[in-house]
Amino acid sequence: MPTKVLDPNNLGMDEDWEGNNAAFRCPHCSKVYIVSGSGVHHGVRKCPNCEKSTARCDIKGKKSGGSASLEW
Ligand SMILES: [Zn+2]
Incomplete structure (x- = not known):
């Protein structure tokens, strides 16, 4: 499955x-x-509309080395 990992310094x-x-x-x-x-x-x-994508965000936070990603 494709995955996009957010770049905290370059959000779309x-x-x-x-x-x-x-x-x-x-x-x-x-x-x-x-x-x-x-x-x-x-x-x-999961996407609340279609449930075909899954978003993740960890507890550490954007400025503390955390990660956020989307898989679909
Ligand atoms: Zn969806």
Whole structure:
């Protein structure tokens, strides 16, 4: 499956990342959705519309060596 790893210094127009929350646009259905590294999503969330993509964001956060990625 293709995976996009967010670059914290070069976010695209359809991506965002602050702390341990990241936002993506689903490549399948274009739904924009967020994923939280905290207890809300525990760092993993499937697209709430089509469930064909999976977003991840770890608890460490953007400025603390964390990671955020999208797989679809
Ligand atoms: Zn989708």
